[in-house]
Amino acid sequence: MAGKTISEKILSAKSGHDARAGDVIVCTVDSAMGNDGSTPMALDYFDAMGGERVFAPERIVFALDHYAPAPSQKTTQLHQRMRDFASRHNIQVWEIGCGIGHQLMVESGRVVPGTLVVGADSHSVTYGALNAFATGIGSSDLAALMICGRIWLRVPETIRVSLIGELAEGVFAKDIALALARELRADGATYQAIEFAGPGVAALQLEDRLVLSNLVVEMGAKNGVFPADEKTFAYLGARFEGVASDLDAYYVREIALDLSRLSPQIALPHHVDQVVGVGEAAGTPVQMVYLGTCTGGRVRDFHQARDVLKAGGGVAPGVQLVVTPASRTVLETLTEDGTLADFIKMGAVVVTPGCGSCCGTCGAIPGDGVNVISTANRNFKGRMGNSSAAIYLASPASCAAAAVTGKIADPREVAREFATEAS
Amino acid sequence: MIEGRARVFGDDINTDYIITSRRKRESLDPQVLRRYLFEEVDPSFAATVEPGDLIVAGKNFGCGSAMEVAVTVVLGAGIKAVLAQGFSRTYFRNAVNNGLLPLICDTSRIREGDRLSVRDDQGLMVRNETTGEISTAAPVPKIMMEILECGGLVPYFRRYQDFRI
Numbered sequence: 001m002a003g004k005t006i007s008e009k010i011l012s013a014k015s016g017h018d019a020r021a022g023d024v025i026v027c028t029v030d031s032a033m034g035n036d037g038s039t040p041m042a043l044d045y046f047d048a049m050g051g052e053r054v055f056a057p058e059r060i061v062f063a064l065d066h067y068a069p070a071p072s073q074k075t076t077q078l079h080q081r082m083r084d085f086a087s088r089h090n091i092q093v094w095e096i097g098c099g100i101g102h103q104l105m106v107e108s109g110r111v112v113p114g115t116l117v118v119g120a121d122s123h124s125v126t127y128g129a130l131n132a133f134a135t136g137i138g139s140s141d142l143a144a145l146m147i148c149g150r151i152w153l154r155v156p157e158t159i160r161v162s163l164i165g166e167l168a169e170g171v172f173a174k175d176i177a178l179a180l181a182r183e184l185r186a187d188g189a190t191y192q193a194i195e196f197a198g199p200g201v202a203a204l205q206l207e208d209r210l211v212l213s214n215l216v217v218e219m220g221a222k223n224g225v226f227p228a229d230e231k232t233f234a235y236l237g238a239r240f241e242g243v244a245s246d247l248d249a250y251y252v253r254e255i256a257l258d259l260s261r262l263s264p265q266i267a268l269p270h271h272v273d274q275v276v277g278v279g280e281a282a283g284t285p286v287q288m289v290y291l292g293t294c295t296g297g298r299v300r301d302f303h304q305a306r307d308v309l310k311a312g313g314g315v316a317p318g319v320q321l322v323v324t325p326a327s328r329t330v331l332e333t334l335t336e337d338g339t340l341a342d343f344i345k346m347g348a349v350v351v352t353p354g355c356g357s358c359c360g361t362c363g364a365i366p367g368d369g370v371n372v373i374s375t376a377n378r379n380f381k382g383r384m385g386n387s388s389a390a391i392y393l394a395s396p397a398s399c400a401a402a403a404v405t406g407k408i409a410d411p412r413e414v415a416r417e418f419a420t421e422a423s
Numbered sequence: 424m425i426e427g428r429a430r431v432f433g434d435d436i437n438t439d440y441i442i443t444s445r446r447k448r449e450s451l452d453p454q455v456l457r458r459y460l461f462e463e464v465d466p467s468f469a470a471t472v473e474p475g476d477l478i479v480a481g482k483n484f485g486c487g488s489a490m491e492v493a494v495t496v497v498l499g500a501g502i503k504a505v506l507a508q509g510f511s512r513t514y515f516r517n518a519v520n521n522g523l524l525p526l527i528c529d530t531s532r533i534r535e536g537d538r539l540s541v542r543d544d545q546g547l548m549v550r551n552e553t554t555g556e557i558s559t560a561a562p563v564p565k566i567m568m569e570i571l572e573c574g575g576l577v578p579y580f581r582r583y584q585d586f587r588i
Binding site for chain 1: 435437439440443444445447448449450451463482483486487488489490491492494495509510511512513516517520521564565566567575576577580581584585586588
């Protein structure tokens with residue numbers, strides 16, 4: 001019998017069975033998150049299923065992040081319903097302004113190596129960066145697990161993605177993720193796990209791994225898991241027993257990515273996998289630049305963007321720069337280290353930590369015909385609330401380069417150009 | 424057995440194209456939301472859909488957000504099954520959990536308006552009554568079939584209050 005992948009090992013432990021790819025099993029869930037987009041429906045299902053008490057309420061948390069702050073009377077009612085249910089059943093609520101549920105899951109310690117964590121939101125895959133099996137579920141799944149603490153899962157086959165070498169100057173984790181989306185396409189990993197491996201992993205900061213795990217769902221993957229190492233333990237502030245794959249584990253596909261050869265990438269409207277080198281789209285005018293989301297709204301992302309913006313002398317006329325930190329903790333750090341003041345002086349619109357403009361549910365909506373460049377993970381038509389807008393996805397540095405010049409530009413060239421002008 | 428008229432879509436139809444997420448700010452009621460079904464890709468669809476129609480799609484149907492209204496709105500319009508070459512896993516899950524039959528089969532030769540029938544004849548078979556072509560659907564694992572046969576996770580849980588496996 002072949003060895004096991006990380007996903008097979010975690011699901012074996014959580015189901016009490018020898019779980020192999022293709023098996024359908026029922027697992028005990030360690031931690032689950034629902035947000036204001038998915039939980040109101042879950043509460044309807046809970047009632048319809050005849051739910052009375054919540055199984056292990058300490059394992060559940062609700063995040064008010066999609067409508068933060070509530071943009072309408074109806075959404076205030078959804079929030080109130082969640083608060084009432086949570087208070088009745090002793091469930092923690094992350095209030096408006098705390099940030100995006102996914103970011104809070106990794107900040108709060110609810111995700112640690114070897115755990116099975118689910119969220120009623122597709123980007124719950126993000127937590128795989130911490131060596132957990134993490135995947136998105138629906139509202140009815142959340143209701144069922146609030147009743148019985150368990151969930152049915154099909155054990156996924158695994159694609160192994162080996163990262164080799166280190167990223168060059170001006171190239172970031174988002175560029176790796178976009179390059180992978182081009183390679184795998186939007187359905188290339190459907191029903192499957194992605195396991196990141198290889199010598200390139202060690203050089204990636206936890207924040208970089210979160211970006212990669214976050215984006216795997218755009219390739220259809222069920223989860224995107226990293227091994228645990230010293231960086232994982234440093235991020236969590238404690239040591240845990242990590243889960244590693246066996247040397248003879250079976251992989252359905254193996255892909256190697258040489259990070260040192262990678263250049264800045266960009267996804268063109270309206271497909272996440274329509275990816276080209278940023279130079280190929282250079283010159284396209286942009287009117288809105290969005291920095292934020294569960295992909296690109298962490299401290300490092302804002303530092304990278306700020307550095308390019310400062311080097312380039314600020315935001316070009318006619319460009320709206322929108323800044324939405326992923327959490328209050330991120331906002332506090334940016335406030336303390338002066339980054340927020342830099343953005344405000346450059347004319348940025350600063351929005352409450354949360355999902356913001358990403359899915360068009362609140363925050364700044366782009367105007368008709370506007371080109372947006374964003375640090376987000378999705379660029380479907382209408383995604384940001386206006387179906388006549390066109391959304392480009394890129395790294396924080398590439399987004400900042402577009403803010404500086406008013407058009408899509410290679411951040412490395414922008415940095416060089418302004419360095420030459422200054423000398 | 425399910426019979427109905429094919430309503431054909433292409434590849435990579437994401438859940439926001441099925442029902443845009445800004446609509447669910449105002450209501451989660453499938454009977455309200457069905458007025459906006461597929462509005463981003465086919466603004467005339469909601470007015471022409473009839474109970475019993477079947478959705479036919481290419482690859483990666485239901486990609487993007489895991490929002491479950493993208494399944495309940497389809498059921499709300501009276502559609503009992505979606506046939507596609509592939510589904511995003513969250514759409515497939517949500518379909519099973521709500522009793523919407525998700526069938527993975529070769530849809531490449533089905534045209535808009537074709538009459539289709541789905542039969543369980545030692546496995547699920549799709550017959551195109553217009554052309555006479557028959558294709559076999561990928562088998563659905565046991566626990567998913569049990570949930571589907573109950574009519575979704577709500578009746579399943581009303582009966583068992585836990586998973587039986």
